[in-house]
Amino acid sequence: MATAADKDHGTVQLLKGQKALVTGANSGIGPATAVALGRAGADVVVNYVVGADEAEKVVAQIKDFGVRAYAHEADVSDEDQVVAMVARMVEEFGTIDIMVANAGLQRDANVTEMTLAQWQKVIDVNLTGQFLCAREAAKEFIRRGVVEEVSRSAGKIVCMSSVHQIIPWSGHVNYASSKGGVGMMMQTLAQELAPHRIRVNAIAPGAIRTPINRDAWSTPEAEADLLRLIPYRRVGDPDDIANAVVAVASDLLDYVVGTTLYVDGGMTLFPGFATGG
């Protein structure tokens, strides 16, 4: 039972004693998530592929909560590097309880201009990268099983998807396909792993203010255009997503299995139909 002393910045330590890994944790949604997990009491591995300085800043912020953290460089689309990353975590922290497969990127082009390299890069990082991270985490979850004092489940995998899991997106066929794939991968893994008491779920952000979509919010005109797509009429912040990850990874949502939680200010509510149709 959490006590008042466990509270920090108003967040009850829902994840006390758990070990979490966040990929792509040195820019945008990743750092906010890694910090929120630390604030909730988890030890955290901060994965990055470039930008060690930013990763170390995130580590320092997490350590301020009195939990352990370190940065680990790895390309999530490289099998050997993902295997080594999780192996090191098991060695240093003893195990893993929460895998947040967050790393992702865009390589935008209209289909007639899109190179195979652009297609492949996005699939490799956004889909294959999540598969590799989920697979390595699942092996350790199954090996260890449930430890009741830590969590009711044997482990949690949180896939960072997107509203483009279900909203088609012209000029971004590689990205939308990768996220559609993440949705089905998540459900299939959830079905396969649930008997092991492993919970696999996805968070699908709408428009969140990060470097990946700077063009969509960095000028007042662009932001006004974007807000037309958001019934709640605000662009999301990385903390909106970080809080959702903490909730879905915690035992409060222990019966939530194979679900996509849309955190999008209503973007998936077909806003174009609000005044007609």
Ligand code: NAD
């Ligand atoms: P971001 O560009 O700020 O962060 C992406 C992170 O992934 C960076 O740290 C980057 O270095 C890392 N990364 C890229 N390739 C990698 C690789 N091969 N190995 C390891 N790390 C790698 O963007 P963000 O908005 O924070 O995106 C995070 C996730 O959220 C992505 O999966 C993205 O698709 C998803 N998402 C974002 C939004 C949004 O509006 N920002 C909306 C929907 C979904």
